[in-house]
Amino acid sequence: MAEHEHVRVAVIGSGFGGLGAAVRLRREGITDFVVLERAGGVGGTWRDNSYPGCACDVPSHLYSFSFAPNPDWPRSFSGQEHIRAYLERVTDTFGLRPHLRFNAEVKRMTWDAERLRWDFETTGGNWSADVVVSATGPLSEPKLPDVPGLDTFPGKVFHSARWDHDYDLRGKRVAVIGTGASAIQIVPSVQKQVEKLTLFQRTPAWVLPRMDRPIGAAERAVHRALPFTTKLRRGLLWGIRELQVQAFTKHPGELGFVEQLAKRNMARAVKDPALRAKLTPDYRIGCKRILLSSTYYPALAQPNVDVVASGLTEVRGSTLVAADGSEAEVDAIVFSTGFHVTDMPIAERVVGPEGKTLADVWSGGMQALRGASAAGFPNWMTIIGPNTGLGNSSMILMIESQLNYMADYLRQLDVLGGRVALDARPSAVRAWNHRVQERMKRTVWNTGGCTSWYLDASGRNTTIWPGTTAEFRRATRRVDLAEYAVLRAADAQPGAGAENAEVAA
Numbered sequence: 001m002a003e004h005e006h007v008r009v010a011v012i013g014s015g016f017g018g019l020g021a022a023v024r025l026r027r028e029g030i031t032d033f034v035v036l037e038r039a040g041g042v043g044g045t046w047r048d049n050s051y052p053g054c055a056c057d058v059p060s061h062l063y064s065f066s067f068a069p070n071p072d073w074p075r076s077f078s079g080q081e082h083i084r085a086y087l088e089r090v091t092d093t094f095g096l097r098p099h100l101r102f103n104a105e106v107k108r109m110t111w112d113a114e115r116l117r118w119d120f121e122t123t124g125g126n127w128s129a130d131v132v133v134s135a136t137g138p139l140s141e142p143k144l145p146d147v148p149g150l151d152t153f154p155g156k157v158f159h160s161a162r163w164d165h166d167y168d169l170r171g172k173r174v175a176v177i178g179t180g181a182s183a184i185q186i187v188p189s190v191q192k193q194v195e196k197l198t199l200f201q202r203t204p205a206w207v208l209p210r211m212d213r214p215i216g217a218a219e220r221a222v223h224r225a226l227p228f229t230t231k232l233r234r235g236l237l238w239g240i241r242e243l244q245v246q247a248f249t250k251h252p253g254e255l256g257f258v259e260q261l262a263k264r265n266m267a268r269a270v271k272d273p274a275l276r277a278k279l280t281p282d283y284r285i286g287c288k289r290i291l292l293s294s295t296y297y298p299a300l301a302q303p304n305v306d307v308v309a310s311g312l313t314e315v316r317g318s319t320l321v322a323a324d325g326s327e328a329e330v331d332a333i334v335f336s337t338g339f340h341v342t343d344m345p346i347a348e349r350v351v352g353p354e355g356k357t358l359a360d361v362w363s364g365g366m367q368a369l370r371g372a373s374a375a376g377f378p379n380w381m382t383i384i385g386p387n388t389g390l391g392n393s394s395m396i397l398m399i400e401s402q403l404n405y406m407a408d409y410l411r412q413l414d415v416l417g418g419r420v421a422l423d424a425r426p427s428a429v430r431a432w433n434h435r436v437q438e439r440m441k442r443t444v445w446n447t448g449g450c451t452s453w454y455l456d457a458s459g460r461n462t463t464i465w466p467g468t469t470a471e472f473r474r475a476t477r478r479v480d481l482a483e484y485a486v487l488r489a490a491d492a493q494p495g496a497g498a499e500n501a502e503v504a505a
Contacts, residue, residue, distance in 0.1 A: 007032050021035075033129075034100075051189075115128075138344060169193050178337045180336055201309050245467065288450050310322035341454075375428075378423040402476060418489070446461055
């Protein structure tokens with residue numbers, strides 16, 4: 001392998017997690033780091049998802065860093081362009097540009113047990129680092145279904161996260177595959193342009209009204225002049241969502257009232273009883289992510305829209321065939337089919353001391369100590385790792401908690417001194433994961449009667465955190481060295497990390 005440029009910390013990805021990590025490193029006085037980004041700009045999922053109508057379903061003042069409040073959000077729920085612009089401002093405000101390395105996709109990272117470092121091969125050169133912070137995010141790799149005949153389709157095909165802005169949908173017959181958060185924004189945004197829109201719905205979603213509104217100039221001026229009002233607004237939004245958590249995690253039966261609100265939302269816009277029947281879920285609300293839209297149902301009720309209550313199973317030329325036998329002639333297919341969440345592709349590129357990849361170790365399901373550290377992969381941490389997702393609040397809260405953990409992790413390495421690494425003990429990972437999974441048993445995500453992207457291939461929920469954000473903040477405030485094996489250069493023979501961890505446990 002060619003010569004490496006060495007840094008203390010390598011951050012992978014420049015979305016909220018990667019930029020947040022970079023800011024925190026600088027605030028901790030660490031400037032010897034790089035942010036490796038595969039694309040040509042920052043923003044992560046808010047750079048990649050630029051489809052029509054793309055917006056956040058978390059209120060703007062909660063979907064931003066606590067250390068970088070934005071008094072100038074233009075709407076209560078901001079659009080993709082505003083969130084990406086916010087991340088660009090964060091990058092400039094905190095002086096992160098010198099640390100960014102664009103067009104540097106990580107192809108492989110390998111643990112060097114002798115030197116106690118990670119060696120990287122990227123499309124932009126080779127690097128090595130003492131510590132890796134992986135912030136590639138769970139919504140970074142689009143998931144396309146394997147549909148027979150798709151390769152013979154003569155029209156246009158793309159995923160919602162790879163929108164082709166050069167392709168004009170006006171006057172076309174368009175199929176949207178999927179009914180998740182992206183689809184309910186795309187459908188009303190393109191419905192008026194197309195000749196015919198066919199929505200292939202494998203499972204209907206619960207949809208509540210989106211209480212979005214412009215934030216006026218006077219309101220923004222108050223937030224600029226009195227910064228505490230921005231903090232107060234954020235605190236109220238956070239508190240309301242914290243109070244809702246028990247209904248999701250302990251008392252799913254309490255969500256019945258919310259189901260009635262969702263049904264009323266549908267009934268107001270959809271008068272056709274047959275269409276309402278197609279759109280009414282048969283599982284408890286909250287089992288899948290609750291979606292927010294005030295335009296989705298009205299769009300579906302339009303005469304140029306057809307809802308096929310069945311998944312796409314085959315493509316025959318320009319004809320799409322559903323599982324129930326329904327057919328639709330289309331000119332373009334938009335897949336809104338989600339991402340590789342429980343099988344993150346980055347795991348295939350992380351090679352531990354025994355030559356096993358993280359994907360090998362996670363083949364039976366993802367698990368990491370406090371959502372951050374995987375046993376057998378020293379000095380490797382992930383942001384938005386296993387069981388750190390949320391079903392009702394802002395992921396920025398979870399990211400900031402993990403940044404606290406990252407900062408203390410680095411402090412502990414400094415205190416230990418010398419060439420040193422920390423490797424999560426398998427016993428600690430198992431204990432943490434057992435506690436999480438035991439709490440998960442009562443949650444709506446496990447008991448609500450649905451199959452969601454929160455669950456892995458074995459039906460285990462490796463995605464969601466079954467508690468409040470405050471609980472997670474407490475759990476990640478500090479690193480407990482008893483949960484780690486300490487590796488020093490003199491002891492670091494190939495495989496020593498995993499072996500020492502097992503013996504010490």
